[in-house]
Amino acid sequence: MTIFQAPKGTYDLIPPDSAKYLAVREAIAAPLRNSGYGYVETPGFENVELFARGVGESTDIVTKEMYAFETKGGDRLALRPEGTASVLRAALEANLHKSGNLPVKLWYSGSYYRYERPQKGRYRHFSQVGAEAIGAEDPALDTELIVLADQAYRSLGLSGFRILLNSLGDRECRPVYREALQGFLRGLDLDEDTRRRVDINPLRVLDDKRESVRKQLVGAPLLRDHLCDACKAYHEEVRELLTAASVPFEDDERLVRGLDYYTRTTFEFVHDGLGSQSAVGGGGRYDGLSEMIGGPALPSVGWALGVDRTVLALEAEGIALELPASTSVFAVPLGEEARRALFAVVTGLRRAGVAADFSYGGKGLKGAMKSANRSGARYALVAGERDLADGVLQLKDMESGEQAPVALDSAVEEIRARLA
Numbered sequence: 001m002t003i004f005q006a007p008k009g010t011y012d013l014i015p016p017d018s019a020k021y022l023a024v025r026e027a028i029a030a031p032l033r034n035s036g037y038g039y040v041e042t043p044g045f046e047n048v049e050l051f052a053r054g055v056g057e058s059t060d061i062v063t064k065e066m067y068a069f070e071t072k073g074g075d076r077l078a079l080r081p082e083g084t085a086s087v088l089r090a091a092l093e094a095n096l097h098k099s100g101n102l103p104v105k106l107w108y109s110g111s112y113y114r115y116e117r118p119q120k121g122r123y124r125h126f127s128q129v130g131a132e133a134i135g136a137e138d139p140a141l142d143t144e145l146i147v148l149a150d151q152a153y154r155s156l157g158l159s160g161f162r163i164l165l166n167s168l169g170d171r172e173c174r175p176v177y178r179e180a181l182q183g184f185l186r187g188l189d190l191d192e193d194t195r196r197r198v199d200i201n202p203l204r205v206l207d208d209k210r211e212s213v214r215k216q217l218v219g220a221p222l223l224r225d226h227l228c229d230a231c232k233a234y235h236e237e238v239r240e241l242l243t244a245a246s247v248p249f250e251d252d253e254r255l256v257r258g259l260d261y262y263t264r265t266t267f268e269f270v271h272d273g274l275g276s277q278s279a280v281g282g283g284g285r286y287d288g289l290s291e292m293i294g295g296p297a298l299p300s301v302g303w304a305l306g307v308d309r310t311v312l313a314l315e316a317e318g319i320a321l322e323l324p325a326s327t328s329v330f331a332v333p334l335g336e337e338a339r340r341a342l343f344a345v346v347t348g349l350r351r352a353g354v355a356a357d358f359s360y361g362g363k364g365l366k367g368a369m370k371s372a373n374r375s376g377a378r379y380a381l382v383a384g385e386r387d388l389a390d391g392v393l394q395l396k397d398m399e400s401g402e403q404a405p406v407a408l409d410s411a412v413e414e415i416r417a418r419l420a
C-alpha cells in the first residue's frame with residue numbers, strides 16, 4: 001500500500017525546522033502581549049456568509065479561494081481564509097465593545113485556508129499571527145500596529161523588508177474616487193473579467209499584476225488626489241507618528257490589498273528576498289466592517305503577518321535563530337539497575353526545569369551515545385552497575401569529552417548548578 005501524502009499545497013512542520021515556526025510566532029506575539037493585546041482564539045470555520053459579507057463578495061478570496069461546504073445538518077460553513085472577520089465577530093458576540101474600554105485589543109495565531117495555486121510562499125494551508133484594535137479611530141493606534149510589526153520583524157533580526165503605506169479614503173471620498181477611476185478604466189482595452197471587476201470593484205484593478213493591464217494604468221487617477229480633508233489629515237498624522245518612531249516607510253499610492261473592508265490607512269510589509277510572493281504581512285483600517293457583519297459602527301485597525309513567509313524571509317537573509325537547546329542532559333543507563341536510577345534522576349531534572357531526555361529501548365552504550373549526540377545535549381549522564389555501587393553517576397561534557405563523577409544523591413542540584 002502506498003503511504004498517504006499531505007494534500008496539495010500543504011506541508012508538515014517537522015523537527016528541527018518546526019522550532020523556527022514556533023520561534024517566529026512567539027517573536028511576533030511578544031510585542032503585542034507587551035502592548036495591551038489579549039489573546040483570542042476563534043473556530044477554524046465560520047458561517048460562510050461572515051466571509052462573503054466581511055471580506056467581500058467580489059474578492060478572489062471569496063469567489064475562488066474559499067473552502068466552503070455544507071454540513072450534514074445543512075449549515076453552510078467555510079474554513080477561515082483570514083482572521084479579521086472572525087475576530088470581530090467574536091468580539092461583537094461577546095459584547096467586548098460594550099465594556100466601556102475601547103479599543104478592544106486582541107491578538108491571535110492560527111491556520112488559514114485558501115484554495116490558491118500553490119507555489120513557494122503560497123500555500124493552501126498557511127499560518128498567520130494577527131492583531132486587531134477594535135473600536136477606536138486614532139492615528140496613533142494605526143501607527144502602534146505598524147510599529148509593533150516592525151519591532152517583531154526586527155527582533156527576529158530581519159532588515160530586508162519595506163513598509164508600503166497608503167490611504168484608501170473613507171465613505172466620503174472613496175465613492176467619488178471610485179467613479180473617477182471607473183471613468184478612466186472604462187476607456188481601456190480590458191478583457192471581460194476585468195471589465196466586470198471595473199463595475200464591481202474598480203480599485204482592485206489597480207492591483208492587477210499582468211503587464212498588459214499595468215501598462216494601461218499609467219495615468220490612472222490616484223486616490224491620493226481625491227482624499228477628503230479628514231482622511232488627508234489622518235494619513236498625515238500616521239506618517240508623522242511613524243517618522244517620529246523612526247520606522248521608515250514608503251508611500252505607495254497603488255497599494256489596495258485583496259480584501260474589501262479596508263478604509264483609510266492600508267499597509268503592507270514586503271520582503272525583497274522572496275520573489276513573487278513578497279508580501280510577508282499586511283493590514284489596515286476597516287472602519288466599515290463591523291456594520292457590514294451586522295454590528296454597530298466600530299472603527300478598527302489590524303494586521304496579519306504570515307508565519308510561513310517570515311520563515312522564508314529569515315532563510316533569505318541567512319538568519320539562524322538562536323533556539324533554546326531542546327535537551328541539556330541525555331541519560332545513558334547501562335543495565336537494568338542503572339535504568340531505574342537514571343530514570344528517577346531524569347524525572348528529578350525535568351521537575352527542576354532542566355531539559356532532559358533518556359535512552360529508551362535498551363540500547364547499548366554505543367547506540368545510546370549516538371542518541372545523546374543527536375539530541376544536541378550539553379551533557380551525557382552515564383551510569384553502570386559499578387557507578388551505582390560507588391553512589392555516583394558519570395557526567396560527560398559532550399563538547400570537551402571530559403567526564404567527572406557526580407554523587408547520585410545530589411545529582412539534580414549539581415547538574416542544575418553546572419548548567420546555570
Ligand code: AMP
Nearest residue numbers: 121122123126279280281282304306309
Ligand atoms: P492577507 O490576509 O491576504 O492580507 O495576508 C496577510 C499575510 O498572510 C500575507 O502577507 C502573507 O504573508 C500571508 N499569506 C496570505 N496568503 C497566504 C498563502 N496562501 N500562503 C502563505 N502565506 C499567505
